[in-house]
Amino acid sequence: MQLTKQKVGVLGATGTVGQRFILLLAQHPNFKIHKLGASSASVGKVYKDAVKGRWKQVVGIPENIASVPVLECTVENFKDCDIVFSGLDSGPASTIEPAFRKAELRVFSNAKNFRLDEQCPLVVPLANDSHFGILPHQQKAQGLQKGFIVTNANCSTTGIIPPLKALQDAFGSLDKVVVTTLQAVSGAGYPGVSSFDIHDNVVPYISGEEEKIEAETMKMLGSLSSDGTQFQKEPVTVSAQCNRVPVLDGHTECVSLSFKQRPPPSIDQVKEVLRNYTCEAQKLKAHSAPAQAIVVHEEEDRPQPRLDRDHQNGACVHVGRVRKCPVFDVKFVVLSNNVMIGAATSSVMNAEIALAQGYLN
Ligand SMILES: NC(=O)C1=CN([C@@H]2O[C@H](COP(=O)(O)OP(=O)(O)OC[C@H]3O[C@@H](n4cnc5c(N)ncnc54)[C@H](OP(=O)(O)O)[C@@H]3O)[C@@H](O)[C@H]2O)C=CC1
Ligand SMILES: N[C@@H](CC(=O)OP(=O)(O)O)C(=O)O
Numbered sequence: 085m086q087l088t089k090q091k092v093g094v095l096g097a098t099g100t101v102g103q104r105f106i107l108l109l110a111q112h113p114n115f116k117i118h119k120l121g122a123s124s125a126s127v128g129k130v131y132k133d134a135v136k137g138r139w140k141q142v143v144g145i146p147e148n149i150a151s152v153p154v155l156e157c158t159v160e161n162f163k164d165c166d167i168v169f170s171g172l173d174s175g176p177a178s179t180i181e182p183a184f185r186k187a188e189l190r191v192f193s194n195a196k197n198f199r200l201d202e203q204c205p206l207v208v209p210l211a212n213d214s215h216f217g218i219l220p221h222q223q224k225a226q227g228l229q230k231g232f233i234v235t236n237a238n239c240s241t242t243g244i245i246p247p248l249k250a251l252q253d254a255f256g257s258l259d260k261v262v263v264t265t266l267q268a269v270s271g272a273g274y275p276g277v278s279s280f281d282i283h284d285n286v287v288p289y290i291s292g293e294e295e296k297i298e299a300e301t302m303k304m305l306g307s308l309s310s311d312g313t314q315f316q317k318e319p320v321t322v323s324a325q326c327n328r329v330p331v332l333d334g335h336t337e338c339v340s341l342s343f344k345q346r347p348p349p350s351i352d353q354v355k356e357v358l359r360n361y362t363c364e365a366q367k368l369k370a371h372s373a374p375a376q377a378i379v380v381h382e383e384e385d386r387p388q389p390r391l392d393r394d395h396q397n398g399a400c401v402h403v404g405r406v407r408k409c410p411v412f413d414v415k416f417v418v419l420s421n422n423v424m425i426g427a428a429t430s431s432v433m434n435a436e437i438a439l440a441q442g443y444l445n
Contacts, residue, residue: 091166092115092167093165093169093189098122098134098135099171100140102171102428103135105171108429109169114436118164119161121156129154130153130154131153132150132151134154157180165189166444167189167444168190168191169431170191170193170431172193173195181197181198182233186231188228188230190230190231191231192431192434192435198233199238203226204232205217206237207234208430209236209365209370209436210245210363210365210374210378210401210433212245213434214308237300239335240271240293240324240326240337242422242430243401243419245304246378247378248301248305251341252305255345258318259343261301263338263340264325265324265326265335266286266329266337267290267336268332268335269282269328270422282330288325289326290327294324297324297326301318302320331389337417337420339416340409340411341412341415351414354406359378368436370440374400375396378400378403379395381403384405393419397424401420
């Protein structure tokens, strides 16, 4: 039986993340693009004209989307959508997303604004979908029947959460996590960092990024109270250092960590746990879920952004160089596609999980 597809709106549809939404949703079994929104610079144009000279994907604009008009991001324009995906800049997201929620719309957001909100789930779909359990509380607290905001994480946080969660589930609480990032230029949107600044260079600062990785990790590794009304942060110490590097897509992260458990697990045990890790999105057979959530590499020079970022349509995370750390217990390298699982794919997979778990009824 063919089920009716959910009508979806995409806010920020013309941007770096928005373009990935278009590609993921143009032919989706559960969702059908119904409305597109962006800034006043794009409003009034059809999609292909709004992104003229700015469509940066290796495939063309899907034919069924090219002539869809781009609208102003108002409740009035989007009120007949079942779901709204937001790839808005954080400035406009701060007012538009809560206004949409208030109008009983379900919002799946990439923006940073509500990630640490006590009523909003912050979910990496390969790891902590149990945090959707806060949604009835959010709706009750906001006096709503259907509307809510679900957020997905910062793109660098997203990469490290699945391996950290896998290790926490298997070996108990982590003690300390140190992460150094090498972040792709697409993380800064388009046109982002100027070519003059990034060519032949590394920029050792990304505004606000280190604080986000530290705080978001504690929320996502934490738990939801049994009555579904409160998040309990995981008391893990996280230290992040963030760098921008001349890579187009794909954030690389060098991670060292220690366990509370003494003695710590062996390197072989760590690898086995990472390799065998499965998540709810896979069990639910969510359309965007990867067959392998964490791909563990044995080659000593992998993962690499150019070679590995598009594996499984960028929906998994890669871990390589798992080895003993002389300072902490274990160290490894993570690679994740920042615009796919780090952004649009996470939002879409979150909506697929929410649909399967009955949160969109
Ligand atoms: N790039 C990445 O790797 C990641 C990004 N994010 C987050 O996702 C969001 C989008 O990022 P990204 O796609 O990179 O950014 P871009 O700058 O590439 O795109 C921003 C989008 O927002 C729209 N927009 C800007 N101002 C307004 C406004 N006042 N009203 C309505 N729409 C507006 C733009 O429309 P127009 O084209 O008309 O100007 C465009 O569609 C941000 O919040 C970002 O922090 C999260 C994780 C990873
Ligand atoms: N700051 C990230 C991308 C991003 O937009 O993050 P956030 O959604 O947390 O603001 C990067 O530069 O790679």
